[in-house]
Amino acid sequence: MGRTVDPERHAARRRLIVEAGLTCFAAHGYAGTSTAALCREAGIGSGTFFHYFPTKLALLVAILDLGAEQTREWFAARPAQGGPLETVHAYVDHAAAEFTDPRTVGLVRALGAVVGEPEVDAAVRRDSDAARDGLRRCLAEARRREQVRDDLSPEELASWVLVLVDGFVSQLATDPGFTVVAQRGHLAGAVTRLLAR
Amino acid sequence: MGRTVDPERHAARRRLIVEAGLTCFAAHGYAGTSTAALCREAGIGSGTFFHYFPTKLALLVAILDLGAEQTREWFAARPAQGGPLETVHAYVDHAAAEFTDPRTVGLVRALGAVVGEPEVDAAVRRDSDAARDGLRRCLAEARRREQVRDDLSPEELASWVLVLVDGFVSQLATDPGFTVVAQRGHLAGAVTRLLAR
Amino acid sequence: MGRTVDPERHAARRRLIVEAGLTCFAAHGYAGTSTAALCREAGIGSGTFFHYFPTKLALLVAILDLGAEQTREWFAARPAQGGPLETVHAYVDHAAAEFTDPRTVGLVRALGAVVGEPEVDAAVRRDSDAARDGLRRCLAEARRREQVRDDLSPEELASWVLVLVDGFVSQLATDPGFTVVAQRGHLAGAVTRLLAR
Amino acid sequence: MGRTVDPERHAARRRLIVEAGLTCFAAHGYAGTSTAALCREAGIGSGTFFHYFPTKLALLVAILDLGAEQTREWFAARPAQGGPLETVHAYVDHAAAEFTDPRTVGLVRALGAVVGEPEVDAAVRRDSDAARDGLRRCLAEARRREQVRDDLSPEELASWVLVLVDGFVSQLATDPGFTVVAQRGHLAGAVTRLLAR
DNA sequence: CATGAATGAGTCTTCATTCAT
DNA sequence: AATGAATGAAGACTCATTCAT
Numbered sequence: 001m002g003r004t005v006d007p008e009r010h011a012a013r014r015r016l017i018v019e020a021g022l023t024c025f026a027a028h029g030y031a032g033t034s035t036a037a038l039c040r041e042a043g044i045g046s047g048t049f050f051h052y053f054p055t056k057l058a059l060l061v062a063i064l065d066l067g068a069e070q071t072r073e074w075f076a077a078r079p080a081q082g083g084p085l086e087t088v089h090a091y092v093d094h095a096a097a098e099f100t101d102p103r104t105v106g107l108v109r110a111l112g113a114v115v116g117e118p119e120v121d122a123a124v125r126r127d128s129d130a131a132r133d134g135l136r137r138c139l140a141e142a143r144r145r146e147q148v149r150d151d152l153s154p155e156e157l158a159s160w161v162l163v164l165v166d167g168f169v170s171q172l173a174t175d176p177g178f179t180v181v182a183q184r185g186h187l188a189g190a191v192t193r194l195l196a197r
Numbered sequence: 198m199g200r201t202v203d204p205e206r207h208a209a210r211r212r213l214i215v216e217a218g219l220t221c222f223a224a225h226g227y228a229g230t231s232t233a234a235l236c237r238e239a240g241i242g243s244g245t246f247f248h249y250f251p252t253k254l255a256l257l258v259a260i261l262d263l264g265a266e267q268t269r270e271w272f273a274a275r276p277a278q279g280g281p282l283e284t285v286h287a288y289v290d291h292a293a294a295e296f297t298d299p300r301t302v303g304l305v306r307a308l309g310a311v312v313g314e315p316e317v318d319a320a321v322r323r324d325s326d327a328a329r330d331g332l333r334r335c336l337a338e339a340r341r342r343e344q345v346r347d348d349l350s351p352e353e354l355a356s357w358v359l360v361l362v363d364g365f366v367s368q369l370a371t372d373p374g375f376t377v378v379a380q381r382g383h384l385a386g387a388v389t390r391l392l393a394r
Numbered sequence: 395m396g397r398t399v400d401p402e403r404h405a406a407r408r409r410l411i412v413e414a415g416l417t418c419f420a421a422h423g424y425a426g427t428s429t430a431a432l433c434r435e436a437g438i439g440s441g442t443f444f445h446y447f448p449t450k451l452a453l454l455v456a457i458l459d460l461g462a463e464q465t466r467e468w469f470a471a472r473p474a475q476g477g478p479l480e481t482v483h484a485y486v487d488h489a490a491a492e493f494t495d496p497r498t499v500g501l502v503r504a505l506g507a508v509v510g511e512p513e514v515d516a517a518v519r520r521d522s523d524a525a526r527d528g529l530r531r532c533l534a535e536a537r538r539r540e541q542v543r544d545d546l547s548p549e550e551l552a553s554w555v556l557v558l559v560d561g562f563v564s565q566l567a568t569d570p571g572f573t574v575v576a577q578r579g580h581l582a583g584a585v586t587r588l589l590a591r
Numbered sequence: 592m593g594r595t596v597d598p599e600r601h602a603a604r605r606r607l608i609v610e611a612g613l614t615c616f617a618a619h620g621y622a623g624t625s626t627a628a629l630c631r632e633a634g635i636g637s638g639t640f641f642h643y644f645p646t647k648l649a650l651l652v653a654i655l656d657l658g659a660e661q662t663r664e665w666f667a668a669r670p671a672q673g674g675p676l677e678t679v680h681a682y683v684d685h686a687a688a689e690f691t692d693p694r695t696v697g698l699v700r701a702l703g704a705v706v707g708e709p710e711v712d713a714a715v716r717r718d719s720d721a722a723r724d725g726l727r728r729c730l731a732e733a734r735r736r737e738q739v740r741d742d743l744s745p746e747e748l749a750s751w752v753l754v755l756v757d758g759f760v761s762q763l764a765t766d767p768g769f770t771v772v773a774q775r776g777h778l779a780g781a782v783t784r785l786l787a788r
Numbered sequence: 789c790a791t792g793a794a795t796g797a798g799t800c801t802t803c804a805t806t807c808a809t
Numbered sequence: 810a811a812t813g814a815a816t817g818a819a820g821a822c823t824c825a826t827t828c829a830t
Binding site for chain 4: 421422423424425426500502503504505506507508509510518519522526546549550553554556557558559560561562564565568569570571572577580584587588590
């Protein structure tokens with residue numbers, strides 16, 4: 001009889017917490033963020049938090065999974081008729097654009113705090129797999145069209161594109177003279193040089 | 198009752214602790230390593246630890262500073278007559294070789310746990326500065342010799358070399374199909390492509 | 395919009411919850427049973443639970459009071475013409491039979507978790523008083539008929555019968571070699587020896 | 592060099608905590624006793640508590656094991672030349688005497704709160720086994736001397752003696768009119784009646 | 789009447805650090 | 810110098826209970 005479950009409200013609240021988690025983890029790291037701080041940021045009681053996530057760790061996993069899903073969606077939304085190399089470049093630029101949000105950079109660093117947690121390791125894997133999968137598919141097609149070098153497999157090329165993307169974030173985090181706006185353009189060039197036949 | 202303040206003994210003991218710290222931090226992260234575990238690994242009492250380092254954080258800083266110093270020494274030991282580009286490649290290969298020690302990769306991840314700590318941020322800065330400085334000097338000379346592209350400043354080129362190096366570690370940490378032995382050779386090629394005029 | 399306050403439905407629901415409480419408390423103890431688990435077992439929402447009982451403790455009290463009432467009813471239903479000693483033996487056997495239900499034994503243990511709660515202490519008192527009262531009456535009559543020893547008052551004799559009954563449960567709970575089926579018969583003998591003149 | 596470990600001091604401190612645990616658990620039950628209350632009673636910091644016991648549960652186990660050990664010691668200290676039946680009676684009286692300390696009664700009840708915890712179940716088992724073992728040995732000898740009934744095995748007789756002892760505590764806890772001083776003497780009589788040929 | 793989302797006080801436990809020996 | 814016992818602040822998480830729907 002009582003129909004108290006509003007799925008929309010539930011989802012909205014959940015998103016609210018995920019958002020707060022992203023903010024806090026990015027700013028102070030995973031270990032540096034107490035559940036109390038998390039709740040303060042989200043404007044909820046501590047009990048409520050654990051109503052939505054069984055564990056502080058589970059929130060981190062949810063954040064990562066959200067990222068993985070968004071990556072998959074991004075690739076899925078790409079028009080099939082576009083050239084594969086264009087998609088690769090578009091993805092790299094899309095990723096660079098995300099790094100404009102300092103939270104993205106912060107989150108990457110925050111992950112270090114939870115090395116070894118199998119649940120997180122798996123989520124990180126899913127995350128990077130999503131990108132590598134999308135890239136691999138494009139690069140396989142590009143190779144068929146002889147648009148990229150063929151001394152490396154599509155899988156390896158995808159990994160190397162990610163080397164650039166990940167290294168890019170890393171520099172953003174450690175080198176104050178290295179900024180997104182100044183270097184974003186060179187990232188495209190670096191990818192071109194890396195893939196050229 | 199002669200005081201036996203043996204400076205050598207002191208330094209040796211300190212190194213012992215640094216070594217233990219490197220091992221533990223790499224394996225379980227910074228937050229995941231208790232001082233108790235640290236002392237167990239080093240075979241000392243907890244009181245002794247705080248004789249050598251005022252803080253757990255101070256040990257991490259010491260480890261980072263040791264790395265920075267070794268990087269500076271590495272560049273200093275390079276014969277001046279060698280070609281500058283050779284030095285760049287040698288450094289990159291040297292770095293890749295260090296990644297063979299899983300502790301190096303682990304330590305990089307461990308740093309995420311202490312984002313925001315000014316002391317650590319500064320140490321990380323010193324660390325990456327040491328490498329960037331060494332590389333910048335080489336690349337400035339190489340540019341003078343017109344061996345590298347000139348649309349980027351030596352400082353920027355150095356950063357981009359580090360993009361590759363850091364991205365390389367990152368992939369090692371997340372992509373199980375990406376191994377040092379298999380990809381180390383391609384790293385050299387990637388640097389060449391990146392720097393080519 | 396007719397109000398459908400069906401008292402039968404209400405009573406049935408209440409019994410359902412009492413039943414669930416008996417099961418849960420016996421299995422996991424009082425403290426070990428969360429209201430959530432209670433509701434799951436009863437198949438109701440948490441809000442509903444507090445419609446029927448103001449407190450988790452109130453449920454325990456209700457369970458105990460139910461037991462006390464059943465004991466009183468048991469004695470009341472005994473035909474007056476039966477010999478008093480027979481009634482004592484019948485009660486003891488009746489109690490032993492109840493111990494066949496592991497929940498009875500479990501509930502006894504569960505009570506320990508709430509030592510000191512005045513409400514529960516009172517309920518436990520009511521419970522044991524019900525049995526002692528019934529027994530005392532029989533034993534007073536039996537004494538009048540000179541069927542039992544007279545160096546102890548009927549009140550004391552009743553208590554001693556309960557010593558046997560309670561000790562019997564206690565052994566069932568701790569001694570794996572002591573089972574209801576094997577020892578139930580000896581319980582009758584023990585009572586006889588205890589009461590004999 | 593540093594010899595900071597004073598085993599006596601350690602043992603004394605441990606006993607202090609065990610003592611505090613006995614007091615608190617008996618008064619408010621296991622679940623009703625917070626570690627904070629425990630530390631307050633013992634006059635130590637919370638950290639110190641966990642220096643001596645890894646867990647609140649471990650303290651309970653330690654208390655039980657102490658009881659089991661004392662029981663074993665009690666039987667071991669009995670002169671072999673004494674008659675076995677005398678030992679049985681002496682034990683029963685010894686147990687009754689212990690019930691003079693209200694903490695003993697309280698502790699028994701407190702155990703109910705931890706039903707199902709394997710560690711505690713095992714400790715309770717060890718505790719009751721210690722008594723049953725001691726009694727069984729005496730009763731076996733008594734039976735050989737034809738001083739007790741032979742329709743029950745020594746093992747069973749031991750269990751039945753414990754029925755009386757445990758039931759005795761139970762009454763003390765629930766029946767306000769049933770006191771140690773008044774009934775202790777009758778306990779001996781009950782045992783005699785129970786065991787008589 | 790029935791529901792379950794929301795709450796926050798309270799729990800056990802960890803751990804960096806101090807200090808007497 | 811070296812030790813490890815002692816500390817208590819801080820953390821993650823649980824759960825009985827309330828209340829708007």
